[in-house]
Amino acid sequence: MLRNLTALPRYRALIQSLVVRELKARYRGSVLGFFWSFANPLLLLLIYSFVFTVVLPGTRPAETEPYALFMFCGILPWTWFSASLSEASNVLIAGGNLIKKVLFPAEVLPIVTVLANMVHFFLGLPILAAFLIYYRVPLNVGELLWFPVVVFTQLLLTLSLALIVSSLTVHFRDLKDLLSNLLTFWFFATPIIYPMTMVPGLGKRLMDLNPFTHLAVSYQEILFYDGPFGHWKWLLALLAASVLLFLFGYFVFDRLRDSFAEEV
Amino acid sequence: MNAIEAVDVSKLYRRYARKRQFATLKSALVSGSLIRDLRPDETFLALKNVSFTVPRGTTYGIVGRNGSGKSTMLKCVAGITKPTSGRVIVNGRISALIELGAGFHPEISGRENVFINGIMLGLSKREVSRRFDEIVEFAELSDFIDAPVKTYSSGMYMRLGFAVAIHVDPDVLLVDEVLAVGDEGFTHKCLDKFAEFRRRGKTILIVTHSLPLVERFCDEALWIDAGEARASGDPRRVIGAYVTDVGQSEEASLAAGDARAKAHAATAAAAGDPGDPAAEPLNTAGATPADMFRSTEGRWGSREIEVTDVALLDVDDQPRHVFQGGDPVTVRLSARAAERMTDFVFGVAIFNADGVCCYGTNTWLEELGSREFVGEGEVRFVIDSLDLTEGTYKIDVAVHNRDGYPYDYHRLLHTFRVKSRTKDVGIYRPKHRWEFSPSVRMGAADRREPL
Numbered sequence: 001m002l003r004n005l006t007a008l009p010r011y012r013a014l015i016q017s018l019v020v021r022e023l024k025a026r027y028r029g030s031v032l033g034f035f036w037s038f039a040n041p042l043l044l045l046l047i048y049s050f051v052f053t054v055v056l057p058g059t060r061p062a063e064t065e066p067y068a069l070f071m072f073c074g075i076l077p078w079t080w081f082s083a084s085l086s087e088a089s090n091v092l093i094a095g096g097n098l099i100k101k102v103l104f105p106a107e108v109l110p111i112v113t114v115l116a117n118m119v120h121f122f123l124g125l126p127i128l129a130a131f132l133i134y135y136r137v138p139l140n141v142g143e144l145l146w147f148p149v150v151v152f153t154q155l156l157l158t159l160s161l162a163l164i165v166s167s168l169t170v171h172f173r174d175l176k177d178l179l180s181n182l183l184t185f186w187f188f189a190t191p192i193i194y195p196m197t198m199v200p201g202l203g204k205r206l207m208d209l210n211p212f213t214h215l216a217v218s219y220q221e222i223l224f225y226d227g228p229f230g231h232w233k234w235l236l237a238l239l240a241a242s243v244l245l246f247l248f249g250y251f252v253f254d255r256l257r258d259s260f261a262e263e264v
Numbered sequence: 265m266n267a268i269e270a271v272d273v274s275k276l277y278r279r280y281a282r283k284r285q286f287a288t289l290k291s292a293l294v295s296g297s298l299i300r301d302l303r304p305d306e307t308f309l310a311l312k313n314v315s316f317t318v319p320r321g322t323t324y325g326i327v328g329r330n331g332s333g334k335s336t337m338l339k340c341v342a343g344i345t346k347p348t349s350g351r352v353i354v355n356g357r358i359s360a361l362i363e364l365g366a367g368f369h370p371e372i373s374g375r376e377n378v379f380i381n382g383i384m385l386g387l388s389k390r391e392v393s394r395r396f397d398e399i400v401e402f403a404e405l406s407d408f409i410d411a412p413v414k415t416y417s418s419g420m421y422m423r424l425g426f427a428v429a430i431h432v433d434p435d436v437l438l439v440d441e442v443l444a445v446g447d448e449g450f451t452h453k454c455l456d457k458f459a460e461f462r463r464r465g466k467t468i469l470i471v472t473h474s475l476p477l478v479e480r481f482c483d484e485a486l487w488i489d490a491g492e493a494r495a496s497g498d499p500r501r502v503i504g505a506y507v508t509d510v511g512q513s514e515e516a517s518l519a520a521g522d523a524r525a526k527a528h529a530a531t532a533a534a535a536g537d538p539g540d541p542a543a544e545p546l547n548t549a550g551a552t553p554a555d556m557f558r559s560t561e562g563r564w565g566s567r568e569i570e571v572t573d574v575a576l577l578d579v580d581d582q583p584r585h586v587f588q589g590g591d592p593v594t595v596r597l598s599a600r601a602a603e604r605m606t607d608f609v610f611g612v613a614i615f616n617a618d619g620v621c622c623y624g625t626n627t628w629l630e631e632l633g634s635r636e637f638v639g640e641g642e643v644r645f646v647i648d649s650l651d652l653t654e655g656t657y658k659i660d661v662a663v664h665n666r667d668g669y670p671y672d673y674h675r676l677l678h679t680f681r682v683k684s685r686t687k688d689v690g691i692y693r694p695k696h697r698w699e700f701s702p703s704v705r706m707g708a709a710d711r712r713e714p715l
Contacts, residue, residue: 013389017380025371028412101363102384103343261345262277 356435
């Protein structure tokens, strides 16, 4: 396993060109092209803003104002996370030809999926920045230094789960359907459209077990809330856990690797 | 120095029972059978302790029937699957021509696909750029290289895949039956490329059904049958053994087919009213073999004289079903007459697979008058040289009286096969030779055989 893991950097060029291909191919033939990378989160934001400010106003605490911005801080990374996982659940089966007919390091496929979605996440950041400037949110440089740490933690966490999901789906095809329901549930179990402060005691303790809670809260504290970044202990703990999870995910993937060529 | 070393390679494929295919994670969890379901219900040994070595710089061919394990062997060498036991060591960079263009993405251009495919096959970006023009030229796709690959014809697609794979400049090239793609011209180009590889001291491993290719190209060959190495070494010897074996199994399947046809005819005859010749419409057109042109197979007749057995014998009097063109063949009819008969005609006809009568004759036509037959007897129709072209033939035999009243007809019940090294056409090969005046000079052919 470790030998395979250390060989991974050799596939840099391959991963890079596949990510580029993925991005190019995704919007090939569409009229708006790369604009969709901006449009998708923007539309989602519009829908939620409409629902929570026009249809269901008044239940939000004042701290979440401006609400659109608050939500955007959580939705953007969530889209990266959930899209990566749902695509990863199909990526080995869709790439079956490569696995069966070409000597190809299979882990490249889920990795490319996660990275391509990360690029979409990055493309959404200028919109977020535009919102931040529009609402004149004061940004603290010291806090912003934590931003790459949050992104890296999320990358590791997403990669770990993508490796596990992609390899298990080869054997259990219905994991794909299971996952889409799980992701919906997960979304609402994460403080994205509501602040963590609204959650009562027991729920809060349960939500602390949800790794994405800490990512969402970190993004919100760094980008949205004033004041120092107080969640860093949780974030570093999650980072450490993600490293371990990544090793575990890679281990699972590596163990199942030999079955891919026969099962996909 | 060996380029490829395969030692005791076995590959066990797992086959899951039918229920496994519908099993889902949910049901596995519910019934608690997650682990149990992951265990195979049945296993299939695709390769059994196959060993071979390919010295550097040689061309090695693997032949065998469909499903014999050739491609599995190749995949083990390529590293796409791992052998269940044993090991494969490959020294040097591999490029596998197993499925051409396997990594292509249909939406993006040929140009981008060349780069990605090249990188997938182990080149760096710079190496691909350096070889790019060569690749495009080889694939003959200069005009279309910027079009999305989904607009390519399948031939163009394969050509591009082949061009990329061959320009990876591997030390070891694995080829799995991919030369069937492309037109004649492209096939020749591929062969020339292989020849160039050989000249440059590269190692090639070919899996193919094309025996001429192996005979002409390979330094050594391996014949895998049902997962086991049956013979290896000199390609001519290996192919000889393989062809003989294929002939034998053809022989066996023809014999089985014959037995089935005879059994079928016997039950059909038993079902009809025995002893009533009128059960079959009588042919009163005279003593011609006209009855033999009935297209349905079967057996009929009054059995006053019965043909109890029909066998095709080779030169050693051994019953066979597969003959080489030009072989001597004897058609032996074993017959029985319950009572003393004086009016009888024996006939034989040969039909090809299209139902065309290649030859038909009988004793009456050849002016042999019948005198007497009673009890058991044997009639031999001796062909000194079976001058038929390659193909499958049916032989009909009959015994009837001079007016065509059938005693026993065997219609399309006996099958045999003629094999030939010359792929000439038609239904009849007259004894012949070519002669040339001195100004027309001929030598041994240097022809590219169809692959």
